[in-house]
Amino acid sequence: MGGTFDISLDSLAGRSVTLEDVSSECTSELPQTQGKDLRAVRLLPGPEPQTAPCATGARDGATFFLETFGCQMNDHDSEKVAGVLLSRGYKQVESPDAASLVLYNTCSIREKAAQKVFSRLGEYRTKQAAGQVIGVLGCVAQQEGKEIFERAPWVSLVCGSASYRKLPELLAQVEAGNQRVTGLNTDTDETFETPVTRRDNPWRAYLTIIEGCDKACAYCVVPFTRGPERSRASDSILKEVRELAELGYSEVQLLGQTVNSYADPSSRRMRFSELLLAVADVPGMRRVRFTTSHPRDFGADIVAALEAQPKLCNHVHLPVQSGSTRVLREMVRTYTRDEYLEKIAMLRRAKRPIAITTDVIVGFPGETEADFAETLTLLEEVQYDSLFSFKYSPRPNTPSLSMPDAIPEAEKSRRLTVLQETQREIQSKRNASLVNTRFEVLVSGKSRRENQWSGHTSCHRVINFTSQEQNLLGTYVQVLATGAGPNSLVGEQVT
Ligand code: 5AD
Ligand code: SF4
Numbered sequence: 001m002g003g004t005f006d007i008s009l010d011s012l013a014g015r016s017v018t019l020e021d022v023s024s025e026c027t028s029e030l031p032q033t034q035g036k037d038l039r040a041v042r043l044l045p046g047p048e049p050q051t052a053p054c055a056t057g058a059r060d061g062a063t064f065f066l067e068t069f070g071c072q073m074n075d076h077d078s079e080k081v082a083g084v085l086l087s088r089g090y091k092q093v094e095s096p097d098a099a100s101l102v103l104y105n106t107c108s109i110r111e112k113a114a115q116k117v118f119s120r121l122g123e124y125r126t127k128q129a130a131g132q133v134i135g136v137l138g139c140v141a142q143q144e145g146k147e148i149f150e151r152a153p154w155v156s157l158v159c160g161s162a163s164y165r166k167l168p169e170l171l172a173q174v175e176a177g178n179q180r181v182t183g184l185n186t187d188t189d190e191t192f193e194t195p196v197t198r199r200d201n202p203w204r205a206y207l208t209i210i211e212g213c214d215k216a217c218a219y220c221v222v223p224f225t226r227g228p229e230r231s232r233a234s235d236s237i238l239k240e241v242r243e244l245a246e247l248g249y250s251e252v253q254l255l256g257q258t259v260n261s262y263a264d265p266s267s268r269r270m271r272f273s274e275l276l277l278a279v280a281d282v283p284g285m286r287r288v289r290f291t292t293s294h295p296r297d298f299g300a301d302i303v304a305a306l307e308a309q310p311k312l313c314n315h316v317h318l319p320v321q322s323g324s325t326r327v328l329r330e331m332v333r334t335y336t337r338d339e340y341l342e343k344i345a346m347l348r349r350a351k352r353p354i355a356i357t358t359d360v361i362v363g364f365p366g367e368t369e370a371d372f373a374e375t376l377t378l379l380e381e382v383q384y385d386s387l388f389s390f391k392y393s394p395r396p397n398t399p400s401l402s403m404p405d406a407i408p409e410a411e412k413s414r415r416l417t418v419l420q421e422t423q424r425e426i427q428s429k430r431n432a433s434l435v436n437t438r439f440e441v442l443v444s445g446k447s448r449r450e451n452q453w454s455g456h457t458s459c460h461r462v463i464n465f466t467s468q469e470q471n472l473l474g475t476y477v478q479v480l481a482t483g484a485g486p487n488s489l490v491g492e493q494v495t
Helices: 072-087 111-125 138-144 147-151 161-175 234-246 272-280 300-308 325-331 337-348 369-382 409-432
Strands: 042-045 063-068 101-106 133-137 157-159 181-183 196-199 204-208 251-255 287-291 315-317 355-362 386-391 438-446 452-457 462-466 476-484 488-494
Touching: 063 072, 072 101, 072 138, 072 161, 072 196, 072 204, 072 251, 101 111, 101 138, 111 133, 111 138, 133 138, 133 161, 138 147, 138 157, 138 161, 157 161, 161 181, 204 234, 234 251, 234 272, 251 272, 272 287, 272 300, 300 337, 325 337, 337 369, 355 369, 355 409, 369 409, 386 409, 409 476, 438 462, 438 488, 462 476
Parallel strands: 063 101, 101 133, 133 157, 157 181, 204 251, 251 287, 315 355, 355 386, 462 488
Antiparallel strands: 042 196, 438 452, 438 476, 452 462, 476 488
């Protein structure tokens, strides 16, 4: 039976592909966004609360259900929201039916993602029990605002991510019976730091170091839904990393829409590359990842840090979006094809091999067949290790919404298929070239089949492997790759 396996080179704003895996039947034990595994819960004592906790907590027996859509930033926001709720006395439950508070943390990067939320709200309406409170958080909340109350009057809380610091106050209003509570201000220089984070994954911790986005890509809603860039102070980040290490986490993934645009607001003024090295220096931390990088701010100092410190994983996600300089200009990406390729050349010159992955949009308004052909030649030139591809989706408030020469849906679909086939061949070859290579693997999944495990390499490939050992979850093992498919490797544990 062919199992499916998320190839897990997951992009910040929405996983686009779940591809058939070569080895089959391996079920990741990592709790996914939906159907969270409450056994994996860990409570993290984080920084001091910076919003005064409300005097009143939740009423006795209060429970919440939280479903997350979209990117890793949303996944991590949900971990922090869950922490806020737990510290107010709520208990987390796995079904909306059993919850007194039902929350949807939403994504609006593409139209389909946003629609999903309204269909979820519609579905749930019929089941809503008396006294049950429903809230919409995240990007759709920010984008639609109070309009949500009109479209779904059974919703009583609408809160965008830039207002999460106010969540305790907003929850107090909800608990007091207020039917229309909003947190929609994006004009903030605050980041969301919580006293308690309820992390889903027991080995790899997400940690947001910069929120919002100041880039103004013509197609993108993020600057509207997540507000301006706000970086978290380096001392506070390093303190949390030390706490994570003490709790037994060995891998940390630093998050931001443009993570490498990090600008330390404290007097230390740490550069992003210095922060990477400082995080890797924390005793107990074995792997440090970061995503997503913007090509414009990707400098030689980051490559030098990767070269100098093997704990920094050898993987960089560097979204290109298009291979055509003309389209890149229309998209306001602030680099040309050649400038992007210079960044790639810099990474390829590094003293150790670094996996490179990317995001591509097909069918941006006015994208000609020749522009698209340039994207295909860019894929051939760069030889990406993985790629997330999207059909252009017109979004509210964005400059590209009113651009002429929309590409018909059928043509977008055709281009997407061609792009994915091209990349599939590239990936098959790249992965095949890794057979007989040894990898250090963080084991994160156990198959139902005996002696079958899975995990990630430092370069963020999924590898499914055999081992006679027991209790490997969360450990690092050496694995020899013995086979390869387009989306993952297979192997066996070696000593
Ligand atoms: N349409 C399609 N894809 C988009 N992305 C962002 N906005 C849009 C849009 N309007 C893609 C970009 C980005 C990824 C997270 O989502 O490729 O890098
Ligand atoms: Fe959106 Fe561009 Fe910011 Fe990325 S850099 S979040 S694509 S505006």
